[in-house]
Amino acid sequence: MTSGGIESQASVKQWAASPGLGQDPAEVREQKLGILEDFCTKVDKQPDELVAFCILRKKATGERFLSVKRREAINNWLDEFVDEQGWTGKQAVVNANVVRSFLIHNGVLIQGRVWRG
């Protein structure tokens, strides 16, 4: 998957239109897209699928809801991803939160690590 490829996904367009990505300089934007792309490769999901993974439907009513367990799974994958990339310190926190920014701007409230310095 290339960043050109993921940019055609609706969820990535939505992220790109938000302050989470849209206001960044081109090189930062490319870097963030690269992180998302690498994460998507790791978990073998397209960005749209990643968003959909967090949202389930109630069997009885069909109502959509954000799954806590699925978001915990994302956080666990992000921990693995950070280790695999060899990121440490603030970089580890910031880069994992790039993926969370993508999810947040697609309506998925997800929180992860904080850099306390």
Added chain:
Amino acid sequence: MEFKQVVGNRRTIRFFDPNRPVEPEKIQVMLEAANRASRAVNADFAKAIVCYRDELTDEVREALKTPTSTVQIDLAPVTIFWYGDTTFVNGAQDRLKELVDLGALPVTHGWTHPYVDDLVYPQVLEPLSKDALATTWAVSVEAGLAIAQAMLAGVDEGLGVGLHAFNAAGAKEVLKVPDTWVPMWILLVGYPAEDAKGGGQRPRRPLSESYYRGQYGSPWVEIPEVTERLKREGMIQEPMPADATERMKEIKQLADRFGLPS
């Protein structure tokens, strides 16, 4: 700080200075404020466990987090877990009769030991304690009063505060709370890393939309002089501006500082 200023200054703080310790003395002030709250049957409805973030093991800290609370719990040096005790009826007879003896429950209003023993306890309190919905209602209201006082005492001590939901199942296991405690809220405490006034007071509807005189449908009519006085005395403050540029700039700076998504 004057009471009205405390009420006016309170905000839900979401960005705490994670490395500035909170003095236990200030936490004690908050707990004592809770302990002084109005309460039915003079019962200790509100229970709390004070957790200093850096005293928790990684395992415990992780158990307390959820995908919706991790950032706040990581940033706040102190988390107070509030519960309501459903065993509030235990000892209620003795406590009520003590208040009768002290004159807090006066005979002028009909209070006597026989009234407590023969009516209040068997006909009101005991049935209430066996009704799960009524018990939850009583415990929630009464604990809420105590939590509110603790929160305002924190503001008075110069601290930032914020109430949130929490992972009750995870907390029950690691904090070892009794089965009779019902989870209420967590109160996060620390020194604000954001503007303590949070960019202004949050939007509120006028009194007339929620408060009535005499009967529903007859809205409370504000007395303009009182409204003006409350502005001078700090209870009513400047609202958050519709143009949120400055607030958004502050949030971006905080996101950069803490490595958070933006």
